[in-house]
Amino acid sequence: MIRGVIIMNDQGQPRLVKFYEYQPVEKQHELIRSIYRILCSRAENVSNFVKVDSLFGSDVRLVYKTFATLYFVFIFDNSENELAMLDLMQVFVEILDKCFSNVCELDVVFNFNKVHTILDEIILGGQVLETSTSEVVKAVEEISKMESKANWQGR
Amino acid sequence: MNEFQNHNNFMDMIRAIRACKTAAEERAVVRKECASIRAAISENDQDYRHRNLAKLMFIHMLGYPTHFGQMECLKLIASPGFPEKRIGYLGLMLLLDERQEVLMLVTNSIKQDLNHTNQYIVGLALCALGNICSAEMARDLAPEVERLLQFRDPNVRKKAALCTIRIIKKVPDLAENFINPAAALLKEKHHGVLLTGVQLCTDMCKVSTEALEYFRQKCIDGLVKVLKDLANSPYAPEYDVSGIADPFLHIRLLRLLRMLGQGDAEASDTMNDILAQVATKTESNKNAGNAILYECVATIMSIEENGGLRVLAVNILGRFLSSRDNNIRYVALNMLMKAISLDSQAVQRHRATILECVKDSDASIRKRALELVYLLVNESNVKSLTKELVDYLEISDPEFKGDLTAKICSIVEKFSPEKIWYIDQMLKVLSEAGNNVKDEVWHALIVVITNASNLHGYTVRLLYKYVQAAGEQETLIRVAVWCIGEYGEMLVANAGVLDIEDPMTITEADAVDVVETAIKRHSLDLTTRAMCLIALLKLSSRFPSCSKRINDIILHHKGSFVLELQQRAIEFNSIIEKHEKIRSALVERMPVLDEATFSGRRAGSIPAAVSTSHGAAPKVPNGVVKPASAPLVDLLDLSSDDTPAPSSSGGDFLQDLLGVDLSPASSQGTNQAQKSGTDVLLDLLSIGTPPAQSSSSTLDMLSPSQGNKKSVDMLNDLASPSAPSAQAFSPAKNSPMMDLLDGFGPSPPAPETNGSTYPSVVAFESTSLKITFSFSKDPGNPQTTSIEAQFANKSPNIYSNFVFQSAVPKFLQLHLDPASSNTLPASGTGSITQKLRVSNSQHGKKSLVMRIRISYKVNEKDVLEEGQINNFPRGL
Incomplete structure (x- = not known):
């Protein structure tokens, strides 16, 4: 299963943090910092997988990728296919791109609860829910509609 | 994006936080926000509740405590509006701290939302449940989720499927209720539902054998067909990932098939065809295709044996290894590691490619490849593989050298076909990466060298050559210096030249040069320089022409600030x-070290090394352990006391190296040394050994014979006028030397009869041996306890080479005097006594504790007994 999804910027500031197993907030903070340290020390021309047994227990790995100023990190155990995780990350980024038309760090910062909603349409409880970009975008649009309808009614 | 409630206020907070330049500023902003949110909560503000919670989630992400917002989540979830519910559920998933009472409160709201008419609200509830469901909630809500598995909208069905996974993980007993609805999901056409359905079935198989059997019986053909259709399906743009149709579904299907095929030949048979098809037809130029191939390989490796498929799978991995994509090489190496236990032949075929990966620019790939190569080594390929690795050692990254060196050494030790090859490889490694070689490796090398008598000359010449070229590798220098000390004359005389050697001319001076250069090198540590001094002493006897020069070098160290070097220099x-006559006997060549004893010791020394590295565990104080039978041991024991590195495992070995008593095959050389050299060596090195008859004038000061007692008394009296006369000690047990040293302390121990107020204890008793401790204390020095150990032999056989060793935790200090004898007569007809002195720095707080080890020989067999003594009388 997927243990967590983290988006952070190249300064190590978290932009989205979602753990699918309960982590106390202090621990979360610590994990993010450790992961940031790991990512910073990675050379350029190396694989995108890092073993993180020491942080999460045996057989847990993370895959990371940089998009502009952001690190995307998926943490997962041995019941997931590493290469598929890489693809899933691609799917996630593509969807963000569609929802924010050319996503940038500020989009993620100011819309972080929308990003959560998007992520919840892709991964649920650490399992892959949907991988079709169009399906996810459609679902998110429906939710947006619900939101604005309620907001109109509310005003 | 207004629909996602980016009210200005929320944006303002984020801007304020982003504008902070220091952590302190950020904390201040967050504190202010939290205060106002708390105020709003206590006023039960409804209008801004979800806005405040959104802020709290952001604050939580930054790592600040937000527990006070949890109840707000519940209120939002219970409110009727969609935006409120959405934020409420989001907050529930993020802020929840697994407190049972909160979960109990929310269960009812979730239940209502699962039955809501609005499918999006149902979706929110399912999502939250799938993320945070507890065992209690699972039991309460399982019927709702089960019903939703058949909901009309596919988006709800797929969420319900994943929610079910969480439920059955929390309560595996519930799995059987879900078998039928889960199996029904496998017939879905909607990709998303099918994907989650397959995943659900996979997880059910993990928790329920009943489910596993059911799916095996009923679903396997269907699954094979789904996979076949998918593999042959035309292009489907909505599920396309870089040109491959729905790789995720492929992967999930392959994984479920693996689950079903494992351990079931019939099921495995059913899927062979489709696996072969996926393995051969999937395009491998894109990551998505490779992900499928990789999964397919994993499935082929796990299901029941099909030789042809396995070869196909290993070949795919071989192809992966030559991929330019680091990620693909990385996963391939991981998988090959698993494959090697299944079909090492097939993996061996890709040896060359794997070896290339050892030289990869990516450190994690190099590391993995090296581990894999290590697994691939066998008797037939060891030479070629080692050559490749040793060659690569030259050009490898400095940070990789440690790993690489360790693996090469391990390979060479394990598979070496002959001694000369072993020595060749090891010397190459030492000269390339000697600073990365662990102590036990070069210790083992020396053992091998001493055992290869026909290669002594060859080895020492080779070392001479290497040390000229790579003089900065410490372990190389150690081995070279040791060998030159031992076999120096073979170096010069070109003794035992092998056909493969080029002729060399080395003079005696050249050989001394090597050692002199080494000892002058300041970067080298104490052990190495101490070894140099020993080598010089040996050479002084082997090369009479250089004796004067060597003496000068040694003299140079008389003023060394390092006590150990100074002492050696003075002694040597x-x-x-002054001892020309006995010198040659003293510095005889080392006896051949027994390989079996060494490897046994080496295995045994591992715990010692561990305990030293942890620091807290009792450490064997090598400098204190003084088997009386082996005066030479003292020589190196003292050194290991000062140098931290060899004191753990190295110390043990060094003891072996010179510890004559421990090598069964002791040659006459050392025995002679022991006999003829005893007097001098004892005086020189073993403080507190009964002095022998002869004593030379220089040594008088250090080892007064019994006749010289007056001087001792004098010193004693000087140091502490009130001290009782040293005459009170029995000269046989407490040597004058001891008195001398004691005299320098604040107050020398009182005669034992005065302080003996503690009962004797049986410290250790086995079927063969009994040790009794009797105690005495000096009233003026309560921290120190004198112990007289008495050893009694309970067996009918004589014990020879009897050595008692002991270790104490850090708060204690232990001093062992030599034992009265090293032979223990049979059946309790006699005993050995040995004196110990223990200083307890925690006197009054902690009581004594001691770990002991007794080794002896009985009927030509080595016996080792160990124990811990906890029954010391209180207050020692």
Whole structure:
């Protein structure tokens, strides 16, 4: 299963943090910092997988990728296919791109609860829910509609 | 994006936080926000509740405590509006701290939302449940989720499927209720539902054998067909990932098939065809295709044996290894590691490619490849593989050298076909990466060298050559210096030249040069320089022409600030100058070290090394352990006391190296040394050994014979006028030397009869041996306890080479006097006594504790007994 999804910027500031197993907030903070340290020390021309047994227990790995100023990190155990995780990350980024038309760090910062909603349409409880970009975008649009309808009614 | 409630206020907070330049500023902003949110909560503000919670989630992400917002989540979830519910559920998933009472409160709201008419609200509830469901909630809500598995909208069905996974993980008993609805999901056409359905079935198989059997019986053909259709399906743009149709579904299907095929030949058979098809037809130029191939390989490796498929799978991995994509090489190496236990032949075929990966620019790939190569080594390929690795050692990254060196050494030790090859490879490694070689490796090398008598000359010449070229590798220098000390004359005389050697001319001076250069090198540590001094002493006897020069070098160290070097220099100098007659006997060549004993020791020394590295565990104080039978041991024991590195495992070995008593095959050389050299060596090195008859004038000061007692008394009296006369000690047990040293302390121990107020204890008893401790204390020095150990032999056989060793935790200090004898007569007809002195720095707080080890020989067999003594009388 997927243990967590983290988006952070190249300064190590978290932009989205979602753990699918309960982590106390202090621990979360610590994990993010450790992961940031790991990512910073990675050379350029190396694989995108890092073993993180020491942080999460045996057989847990993370895959990371940089998009502009952001690190995307998926943490997962041995019941997931590493290469598929890489693809899933691609799917996630593509969807963000569609929802924010050319996503940038500020989009993620100011819309972080929308990003959560998007992520919840892709991964649920650490399992892959949907991988079709169009399906996810459609679902998110429906939710947006619900939101604005309620907001109109509310005003 | 207004629909996602980016009210200005929320944006303002984020802007304020982003504008902070320091952590302190950020904390201040967050504190202010939290205060106002708390105020709003206590006023039960409804209008801004979800806005405040959104802020709290952001604050939580930054790592600040937000527990006070949890109840707000519940209120939002219970409110009727969609935006409120959405934020409420989001907050529930993020802020929840697994407190049972909160979960109990929310269960009812979730239940209502699962039955809501609005499918999006149902979706929110399912999502939250799938993320945070507890065992209690699972039991309460399982019927709702089960019903939703058949909901009309596919988006709800797929969420319900994943929610079910969480439920059955929390309560595996519930799995059987879900078998039928889960199996029904496998017939879905909607990709998303099918994907989650397959995943659900996979997880059910993990928790329920009943489910596993059911799916095996009923679903396997269907699954094979789904996979076949998918593999042959035309292009489907909505599920396309870089040109491959729905790789995720492929992967999930392959994984479920693996689950079903494992351990079931019939099921495995059913899927062979489709696996072969996926393995051969999937395009491998894109990551998505490779992900499928990788999964397919994993499935082929796990299901029941099909030789042809396995070869196909290993070949795919071989192809992966030559991929330019680091990620693909990385996963391939991981998988090959698993494959090697299944079909090492097939993996061996890709040896060359794997070896290339050892030289990869990516450190994690190199590391993995190296581990894999290590697994691939066998008797037939060891030479070629080692050559490749040793060659690569030259050009490898400095940070990789450690790993690489360790693996090469391990390979060479394990598979070496012959001694000369072993020595060749090891010397190459030492000269390339000697600073990365662990102590036990070069210790083992020396053992091998001493055992290869026909290669002594060859080895020492080779070392001479290497050390000229790579003089900065410490372990190389150690081995070279040791060998030159031992076999120096073979170096010069070109003794035992092998056909493969080029002729060399080395003079005696050249050989001394090597050692002199080494000892002058300041980067080298104490052990190495101490070894140099020993080598010089040996050479002084082997090369009479250089004796004067060597003595000068040794003299140079008489003023060394390092006590150990200074002591050696003074001792060796007096051996060279004053004991010409015995010198050659003293510095005889080392006896051949017994390989079996060494490997046994090496295995046994591992715990010692561990305990030293942890620091807290009792450490064997090598400098204190003084088997009386082996005066030579003292020589190196003292050194290991000062140098931290060899004191753990190295110390043990060094003891072996010179510890004559421990090598069964002791040659006459050392025995002679023991006999003829006893007097001097004892005086020189073993403080507190009964002095022998002869004593030379230089040594008088250090080892007064019994006749010289007056001087001792004098010193004693000087140091502490009130001290009782040293005459009170029995000269046989407490040597004058001891008195001398004690005299320098604040107050020397009182005669034992005065302080003996503690009962004797049986410290250790086995079927063969009994040790009794009797105690005495000096009233003026309560921290120190004198112990007289008495050893009694309970067996009918004589014990020879009897050595008692002991270790104490850090708060204690232990001093062992030599034992009265090293032979223990049979059946309790006699005993050995040995004196110990223990200083307890925690006197009054902690009581004594001691770990002991007794080794002896009985009927030509080595026996080792160990124990811990906890029954010391209180207050010692």
